[in-house]
Each structure stands twice: as structure tokens, then as C-alpha cells.
């Protein structure tokens with residue numbers, strides 16, 4: 001099939017590449033000329049395991065190409081995926097300007113039937129807005145051309161995006177006309193040879209499903225974070241509690257890890273957007289508001305511990321920080337807890353030397369103007385002469401570090417662990433002061 005993907009970011013690029021991998025012909029569009037030029041030259045604008053090789057292979061086979069030319073992209077695919085960003089507006093609701101701009105572009109240039117697929121995470125009712133925006137442009141053109149609008153939210157996880165796209169748990173298709181449903185079934189047939197994964201439903205339910213999934217996951221994290229903070233006060237160990245409740249199949253082990261708060265480009269904005277949708281329709285969404293408030297507080301939890309240990313004024317202190325990305329296996333710094341932690345430590349006068357295995361360049365771009373923040377080239381050099389080590393992202397390389405080196409590099413053997421990576425009893429036995437979450 002011939003497919004256009006509008007927006008070549010984390011979702012668009014993975015979607016386009018995986019569809020090309022199955023033999024389709026895919027053209028990826030972006031408004032960012034630097035991004036497209038890099039892709040055309042065989043480079044990759046983001047870090048996503050396995051993606052560079054797959055992009056290169058499909059580009060070399062002539063199935064995957066990149067453009068900034070809107071007319072060319074509209075002409076190319078009968079299926080037009082919209083995978084542009086939907087950042088939060090001032091009131092927390094999703095800003096649809098990029099989605100609607102993409103929709104209008106399609107209407108401006110199309111010359112025959114198109115299936116327009118919303119892959120971006122968009123509030124309930126967006127498919128109707130996309131349809132209306134396209135109809136308006138077509139009316140201006142005096143062109144009575146047919147099209148369908150489908151909701152097909154994406155559930156991939158950054159860091160495991162290819163695996164998730166190639167072997168999805170489910171493929172949600174919100175569509176109301178038979179022609180579009182048939183097209184989507186044909187498109188996704190290669191992804192469900194083992195068993196049926198498509199859940200075909202009405203458009204509004206599909207749109208809401210995406211927010212419901214992210215809101216549920218964020219709720220689990222905030223719930224565990226609050227419980228962890230209570231466990232600390234009560235003298236319980238949240239890691240035992242986590243295992244104890246995870247063993248219940250009604251609860252399960254996934255997404256029960258307490259830590260330094262959730263971040264990333266999805267949970268924070270999707271929780272906000274769903275709460276805004278609720279407000280708009282007269283529903284208070286009390287649980288969601290609490291999830292967000294708990295997370296905001298949790299991002300400062302490590303700093304609270306630092307302050308309790310060193311005092312309010314941190315001038316003259318230096319901290320090593322391991323992990324900048326909002327989670328491992330990505331360079332995504334959007335809403336990363338590390339940003340809040342670095343801001344607060346340096347606002348209090350401390351210096352921070354940070355190391356991340358892949359997100360340093362991106363971190364330098366978004367936080368590099370902070371004069372009290374420096375970036376280390378490796379784990380070890382971040383430690384030298386620091387008052388303590390803070391762990392913010394659970395990269396694999398941090399799970400079994402050289403503790404002897406940590407001890408001899410720091411001014412004192414002191415670790416603030418925002419991801420509960422180590423065994424407290426063992427570390428304390430080794431003479432470390434170890435302050436983790438909920439233990």
C-alpha cells in the first residue's frame with residue numbers, strides 16, 4: 001500500500017518505518033527541514049533502539065522516503081497518517097493546531113479519496129473537527145472529494161517502540177464507514193497473523209481509549225508513590241509491598257514502581273488533557289487531578305531528601321546525577337523529573353554534574369543554559385568530589401555499578417536513589433548511607 005505519514009517524530013518515524021518494513025511504500029513528511037535533511041542523508045533525529053538500522057534498510061530498498069513537500073505527500077498515499085504533536089495548551093487541554101493544519105493541508109491538495117488517520121493522541125471529538133476543517137477547505141476549493149477520518153491511537157513505548165509497533169497488544173481502530181474499516185484491516189493484516197489484534201469501535205470510544213490507558217498507568221504510578229512515601233514514615237519497605245500486591249492477578253506487577261515521578265511526552269500532558277476534557281463537560285475528574293498533584297510533588301521527593309540531609313541552603317555543595325532522560329532507552333527529555341530536580345538543586349545554590357548514556361545532547365539543548373549544571377562524559381567522572389550521588393533514571397548500566405569506585409570518588413558514601421535500584425541492607429552493610437523511595 002502507499003502511505004503518507006505526516007510528522008516524523010517518535011511516533012511518525014516509527015510508524016512509517018514499521019509499515020515500510022512490511023513491504024508498504026511510505027513517504028514521511030515533516031515541517032522541520034533540518035529533520036528531513038538528516039533523514040534523507042541516512043541520519044536519525046531521535047534515539048530509539050533498532051530504528052536507525054530499520055530506517056536505513058527500508059530507505060535503501062526504496063520503500064521509505066522523506067519530504068517537506070506537502071503537495072507531494074498528499075498525492076502519495078491513499079492513507080494519510082497524522083502523527084504530529086499535540087502539546088498542552090495554557091489550560092492543559094490538547095493544542096490541536098498542528099493536527100488541524102495537517103488536515104487542512106490534505107484537503108488543500110487531495111485529488112481523490114483519502115483515508116485520514118489520527119494517530120496523534122487527540123481529545124474526543126477531534127475526528128469531527130478534522131472532518132469539518134477538511135470540508136471547509138474542500139468547499140473553498142469547490143471540490144466535492146470523498147474522504148474518511150479514522151482514529152487509530154498509538155500505544156508504543158519509547159525505548160521499545162519497534163517491538164511494540166510490530167507486535168501490538170491491540171490495534172484500536174475507530175471508524176464508522178466500511179471503506180475505511182476495510183482499508184485499515186488490509187493495512188494491519190501483516191501485524192496480526194498470529195491472532196486478531198484489531199478492536200474496531202466507534203471513533204469517540206477509540207479517542208477516549210488512548211487517554212484512558214495513559215491515565216490508568218499514571219494513576220498506578222502516583223498511587224504507588226504516595227504509598228511509598230507513607231511506607232517510609234511507617235517503617236515499611238515499599239518494594240515488599242509492591243511484590244505483595246503485584247502477586248494478585250487482579251493487580252499484576254506492571255507499572256507499580258515507585259520513583260521520582262513520571263515524565264515524558266505523554267503521561268503528563270495526557271493526564272492534563274483528560275482532566276481538561278472532564279472540566280469542559282462538567283466532570284470534576286477528582287482522581288486525575290490527584291494523580292497530577294501527587295506526581296508534581298514526587299518529582300521533588302529526592303530534593304526533599306537532599307534538603308533534609310544537607311539543609312535548605314545548598315551553596316558550595318556538588319551532586320553527581322545519573323540519568324537525565326525521563327526513562328531508560330530514550331533521549332526524550334520532555335517533562336523529565338531530572339529537569340525539576342536539577343532546577344531545584346541549583347536554585348538552592350548547588351552544582352550538579354550529570355551523566356546520561358544517550359540523553360546528554362538533548363539535555364544540553366533544553367537545560368544547557370543553567371550555569372550550575374555540567375555534563376560528565378561517563379558515570380565515574382560525574383562522581384569525582386561530589387557530596388552525594390543522585391539516581392534519577394534506571395538505565396541498565398546503573399544497576400550494578402562499581403560501588404568501591406563510588407565510595408572513593410564521592411566525599412562520603414551517600415546515595416539518593418530515585419529508582420530503588422539497590423538492596424538497602426547490603427549497601428548499608430557496606431557502609432553507605434542509602435536514601436531510596438519508600439524503604
Ligand SMILES: NC(=O)c1ccc[n+]([C@@H]2O[C@H](COP(=O)([O-])OP(=O)(O)OC[C@H]3O[C@@H](n4cnc5c(N)ncnc54)[C@H](O)[C@@H]3O)[C@@H](O)[C@H]2O)c1
Nearest residue numbers: 007008009010011030031032084085086098102120121154
Ligand atoms: N512519543 C510517544 O511515546 C508517543 C506514544 C503514543 C502516542 N504519542 C502521541 O503521538 C503524537 C506525536 O508524538 P511524538 O512524540 O511523535 O511528537 P514529536 O514532537 O516527536 O513529533 C511530531 C513531529 O510533527 C512535526 N509536525 C508538526 N506539524 C506538522 C505539520 N503540519 N506537517 C508535518 N509535520 C508536522 C514536527 O516537526 C515533529 O517532527 C502526540 O499526539 C503524542 O501524544 C506519542
